[in-house]
Amino acid sequence: MQKISHTLNWKNSLLEMLPCRALFLPGRKELLLSDVHLGKGEYFQQNGIPLTNNSDEGNLSRMKKIVKKYNPKKLIILGDLFHSKYSISKDLKNKIEILPEMLATKIELIIGNHDIGCELENIKLLDIKKTKDFIYSHEPMNSLEKGILNICGHYHPKLYLKDSKDKLSFRCFAMDIKKNIFYLPAFGDLTGGYPCKKTFKKWAIISEKKIVEI
Numbered sequence: 491m492q493k494i495s496h497t498l499n500w501k502n503s504l505l506e507m508l509p510c511r512a513l514f515l516p517g518r519k520e521l522l523l524s525d526v527h528l529g530k531g532e533y534f535q536q537n538g539i540p541l542t543n544n545s546d547e548g549n550l551s552r553m554k555k556i557v558k559k560y561n562p563k564k565l566i567i568l569g570d571l572f573h574s575k576y577s578i579s580k581d582l583k584n585k586i587e588i589l590p591e592m593l594a595t596k597i598e599l600i601i602g603n604h605d606i607g608c609e610l611e612n613i614k615l616l617d618i619k620k621t622k623d624f625i626y627s628h629e630p631m632n633s634l635e636k637g638i639l640n641i642c643g644h645y646h647p648k649l650y651l652k653d654s655k656d657k658l659s660f661r662c663f664a665m666d667i668k669k670n671i672f673y674l675p676a677f678g679d680l681t682g683g684y685p686c687k688k689t690f691k692k693w694a695i696i697s698e699k700k701i702v703e704i
Contacts, residue, residue, distance in 0.1 A: 496693050496701045498665070498672075500639045501623045507663045507693055509701050510552060511677045513641070514560050521560055522626070523553070524568035524643025525676035527604065528586070529577035549678050550585060557593045565595050566619065568643040568674060569602025569628025578608060587612045602628040602644065630671045639670050646676035648683030649692050649704060659683070660694040662704070667691055 498505040506514040513522040528546050557565055571586070572578055590597050590612050598614045599605065619626040625634065629644045647664040650657055661675040664686045675695060676683065686692055692704040 494699050494701070496663075496703060501637070503623060505672070507701055508556070509695050509697065509699055510556050511661060511675045511695065512556055513663070513674055514562070518621075519561075519563040520566055521557060521562035521564070522566045522568060522641060522674065523556075523677040524628070524674040525570045525602070525646055525678055525681055526553070526567065527570055527573040527676070527678040527681055529573045529579070529582055546582065553677075554589075554593065557595055562595060565589075565593070565597045566626060567597070567599045568626055568641065569600045570604040570643065571599055571602070572608050573604050575605075575607035583610070586610060589613075600626055600628050630666075630669075630673070632669065634670055639672055641672045641674065643674045643676070645673055646681050646683040647673045647686050647690075647692075648675075649686050649694055651694075651704075660696055662686065662695060663693040663701075665691040 494509055496507045498507070503515055503517050506516060508514060511523065515522070526549050528549060587610055596614070598616055598619065599610070600616050600619060623637065623639060625631060625638055625640045627640060627642045630642045631640045634640055647662050648659050649662045650659050652658070661683060663675060664673040665671070668689070694702050694704050696702055
């Protein structure tokens with residue numbers, strides 16, 4: 491059977507990297523994703539750029555499918571669920587606020603720089619989340635206690651593979667081994683990305699069903 495995910499062990503916890511751009515911690519029953527940027531299409535429309543907002547439905551649909559498949563106790567979003575507080579329609583806000591009941595899953599949002607000023611019901615809002623072995627944050631934290639892994643988003647990590655003729659870019663999971671920082675790929679479809687440092691360990695998402703360690 492073809493392997494469709496990659497795993498990383500940290501202390502006594504297993505981290506499963508999924509090609510659907512999410513991270514599952516089966517021992518903790520937590521599903522993590524980051525940088526959805528809902529409302530980005532509408533934000534650009536408000537600023538005179540004719541960009542479709544159909545990606546919101548696609549992002550929410552993928553989110554629901556992942557939760558139903560892995561059945562976590564918690565869905566933890568590591569920031570930038572929204573693109574801007576000015577682009578959140580009543581309809582979009584309602585769709586988010588009914589998710590915990592619809593999915594029978596608690597949802598927590600680590601507030602990202604794009605989420606500032608956004609108000610939600612039924613979803614717990616946090617600046618960071620600390621556990622014994624992990625710190626969940628939106629942006630990376632550079633001062634960590636020994637043995638703590640910082641899991642974050644924000645940078646939309648990507649990597650590039652090229653030969654003499656072609657250059658391809660892929661979303662990826664990335665690990666700064668020196669600083670114990672683990673970066674999640676951007677979950678949203680309408681998101682760009684930044685190239686990872688060469689020193690990072692990387693896992694490229696090359697399709698919806700396959701991850702390759704680089």
